[in-house]
Amino acid sequence: MRLHYFFADVLIFPFVFHVLKYRRRLVRQNLALCFPERSEEERARIERDFYRWFADYIVETIKEMSMSRKEMMRRITFEGIEEAEAEMEREGRSFAFLYLGHFCNWEWVASLPYWSRTDTVFGQIYHPLHSEIIDRLFLRMRGRFGALNIPMKDTLRTIMSLKREGKKAMIGFISDQSPKWEAMHFWTTFLRRETSFFTGAEKIGRKVGASFYYADITRPRRGHYHCVVRRLEVDENGGRHAVTEAYVRAMERSICASPHLWLWTHNRWKRTREDWERFMEAHAPGRMRGGRKKSRATASKP
Template sequence: MQFLVYILVYPFLWLISILPFRLLYLVSDGLYILLYKIIGYRKKVVTNNLKLAFPDKTDKEIYIIRKKFYHHLCDMFLEMAKTLTISRKSLSKRFKLKNPEEAKRLEGLNKSVLLMYGHYASWEWSLELQNHTNLAGFAVYKRLANKYFDKLVRDIRSKFNTRLISTKQTILTIKKSEASGKKSITAFLSDQSPKISKDVYWGEFMGIEVPCFTGAERLAKKLDLVIAYLKITKVKRGYYEAEIMMLSETPQEHKDYKLTDMFLREVEKQIYEAPEYYFWTHKRWKHKDKKH
């Protein structure tokens, strides 16, 4: 069944990926009408999330942000498909690193790096960063249920010299890379909601107390890695900029959860600046009333 789904869906993804960008965004406009106006995909979840994050905004303001978000969401879905066939040159034109000198400086520290970022703007196209560093590139991800699509995603990433790894593989992968004499840079998407456990860290996100992922911080302290934040902004339709922002070169000197809080504050700043580019369809605040 997994293979049948794959061979039925893959041709459509490939056809989307070879569309010129101008036509791609016309398709996105049509997808917006279908997803937002006809199907109403997760509209209730998005509306509730926006009202939680922005309790002082009027219904009209929430409505405007929601509409803009769905336009961006459709663009992002199709941009992800575009990655199937996009050239390195085209990706470099559309996703620019504002401070490439910082990537080189990090490389010169002779330490492996953890790069934290949130589900904001275009995290998928951040694979372009490998053009700016000789560090081995890894990205922590959750494996897809369909093994054929999972392999497809891993193959796409590997085209741009980034290897996808599971959470359980992270420590061993970084250690193996260092043992071979190769420092690395590992990407962590760390703003979503973890499962609740007795030792989970509860922190504030958008003014609401929620459980938070602390894996990147704990790993940085355990292996003495540099930890930074990647600020991705949307310049205009189909164009993005990224900026590497240092969180700490000495993570072991920080109190527990301080680096996690620093990361969350950076994500919040971006959301307040342009809320329509955050990934509002996820139930980020679903555990907000479950702290014991």
């Protein structure tokens, strides 16, 4: 991939960072609000490192379309798959739900089926892209390693179908993006900011008796990633969103350890709690007046 990284260094990074200045104001704002204790110089370094990694992510994604099984298994390694499958068998579970975020190269995690020695079905939930052509391209890329692509709207239907067929499955959920207004059911503190998270994975997982894991990804060196599949440390007395809370804390630790490897260009906090409450008052006033419990949790300090 030397040629790919050459283009990342001399073409993509300079164009995105210096010429296009792609969402630099948003990235700078996010870093300032999430890491107020860090100096401007340090945040500027994180910003620059992020865009360098972002350029790498672009060429890595392009390369993925033609990457052989051997090279993919050399580029991203996995740990904990056999243990997770053994736990499913020992505990009599049919499903394991794997949480991850837009961190490191999440696209390469689709190669996880290469590391399994069982007949476990591996699936990934995805949100269809606006461009039909690009959407088909990404579906082909994500499915070429043997994973089942599941549209978000068909998540429950597909999982229940797998359950009826008696199949064991590990399903991946990228759960760090911003939910739409009507899907906001849980708020917590994430990177010092009040943030809403999707809770659908936890709700469905509890329904089918799934175990919950986190894809702890690191980048040992350029072009190489390592993913440890870790069981989420869930507080059983933490209420109905305890699993989601455990995921948020795990994601936060990953970001604080390597902040430049998270997708800061995503406008994660475009919907505030105050805006959500106004939306609910206007569109579902009965639910607000009915005393719906608002979940609020505290986060570990970044």
